[in-house]
Amino acid sequence: MEHPEKELNREAKNLINQIAVVFRSAQFHSPSNVAVLSAAEKFISAINPFIESEGMIEIEVVGEFFHINETRVRYSVEFLLNFDYLMKEFKDRGLGTVRFKGIISPVDVQRLIRAFIGCLKADDRFDAMSELMQDSRNIDIERLRHVTEEGDSDIRKVVKKTYFNAVSFSKGIISKIKSGEKISMKRSKRVVESMVDMLLEEEQLLMGMTAIKDYDDYTYHHSVNVSILAIALGHKLALGKKAVTELGLVALFHDLGKMNVPPDVLNKPSSFTEQEWAIVKKHPFWGAKAALKLKGLDNTSIKAAVVAFEHHLNYNLKGYPVARFTKELDFYSRIVTICDQYDAMTSARVYSRTPLRPDKALSVMVDRSGNMLDPVLLKVFINMVGVYPIGTLVFLKSREMGLVHEANPLYGNRPRVLVIVNSQGKKVKGYVLDLSEKDQSGNFVRSIYKTLDPNKYNINLAEYLL
Known part of the structure; x- marks a missing residue:
């Protein structure tokens, strides 16, 4: 039997999807078209049982997410395009909330459709939509609430603090391991949880932090950037919060083995020799060993070891270390591989001072699809960051x-x-x-x-x- 909370979230996602289908259909056809009427009928069938059980349904835009009755609706890969479409259309109209106060009829939906489409040529689209909805008994709308500049500044400060705390923690991890200390998985988890929570509220701001590359501290920023990108991708894949946190944690530890690479090799300003490259290629093995020595060995530590070992193996298993097994890469490894390659290519590293433009990096990654990179996960990643990623x-x-x-x-x-x-x-x-x-x-x-x-x-x- 399905857990009530999961069932509720499934119904909420379906509701967002159904209303998106209604509006998309209405943009291509007249409100009386059979496709629009069919979509409206399905929406009514989805929302009325909800209204009966809850008394009222309120769909609200909060940041980059939809909330239904003050509960955030998780993104669904299945409905991703419709979710993003609806978010854009709400924002284009300055529409923040649609409130369904009672059982709705086809007439109510038709009025909502006509207002939604009919406001497009107005200077103030929300005012026009509100005027067209004024005779509606069962549906109310409210204007989108914008964060004030002062509030926006405060939010940016919190995002920056979260990001740089993670970078500082990443530095501390390397120092402690080098000195023989054990790393607390509980503390590590708290750091990643803070990034997960921040991403759920301010995804674009936190993703923007990954676009700021710090050459002197590449290793530490890179680990945090890969963790953030992996968290965001896991979220887009509709993983639960526990799984997303675990994914962010193993991503943070993916390059632990770099600490065993001699500094004169790792920080060499020119290309590696064949012998130096052979040393660098050992870092996945060293990283796996280091992950297994983390304090409080558990399933997450083991997964961190797997990801550290596999993140350069590539989707086709023809990378390094040379693999003697034929099984496919771990799911987390496939995600981290994508995030690792993107951040590395767009960063100025010691041995690669000129980074690729974000759009060029994506082009290179598309060429690697199906060979080095999982083609399905790469499509979701590109959809997430956009053809022109933040910072381009x-x-x-x-x-x-x-x-x-x-x-x-x-x-x-x-x-x-x-x-x-x-x-x-x-x-x-x-x-x-x-x-x-x-x-x-x-x-x-x-x-x-x-x-x-x-x-x-x-x-x-x-x-x-x-």
Whole structure:
């Protein structure tokens, strides 16, 4: 028998999906079209039993997530595109809450559809939608609540503190292991749990922190970045909080073996010799041994050892260390491999001072799909970070220059961009543009012309993303 909480979450995800299907159908067909009527009927069948048991259903946008009756609805891989579509459409209209106060009828749904579609040409879409809904007895709507600048500043401070606490902890891990001390798995878990909690509330801000690369402390930042990316990917895959925390933990420990690589080799500013490369290739084995020596050996420690050993084996098992078994990579290893390669390619390392642009890194990873990288997980990863990941420097056709500020999972090539140079070539404090915005003719207002190298223009990402 299914646990009541799981059943409730399943029904909530289905409800979000059904209302998205209704609105998507209505954007392509008239409200009286059979496809729209069929979608509306399914939505009514899904929501009315919910209303009967709960008394009222309130769908609210909180940050980047939907909440139903103040409970966050987990993303579902099955319904990912519809979730992202609905989130975008709500935000485009300034719509924060839709409240169903009583059993709804086809007439109620038709009124909601007409208001949802009919407000698009208005200057203030929420006001127009609210006016079209004013005669509705069973459905109320509320405007999207925006965080104030002061509140936004406070949130950024908390995100920064969470991130740099994790980096500091990562440094401490290496120091303690080198001195022969045991690492507390409980403390490690608390650090990762803080990142999991932060990602659930402020995903884009925390993901933005991974775009800020610190050359001098690459090893420590890299471990934290891979952990954050793995947590985010696990969340998109609808893993439970316990599994996501475990995934983040093993990702944090994936490069433990690097501490056994001699510093003169690890920090060499030029390419490795054949002998040096042979030493570096031993770090997965050393990492597995180190993970098994963590204080409080348990299943998580064992999984950390597996991931440390496998994260360079590749999806086709033709990487390193040379594998003598034919089983497929562990699920966590396949996730960490993707996150590890992405962060490594987009970072300036000692032996690779020029990082790849994020979009170029994704292009390289696509070429590796099915060989080095799990093709299914890579698709979800690219959908998560977007065609132009956070931190990508872009030049718009409007001659404005900006940094990708927030991914758009529905339109991967149309993120939100923080403009830092206006069309006259002058530096500006920064204003955010949504590249999915359309004019009254249905054409996109702005588009990306090309990506640029921030190092070439002496642009410090930390100045804009911190």
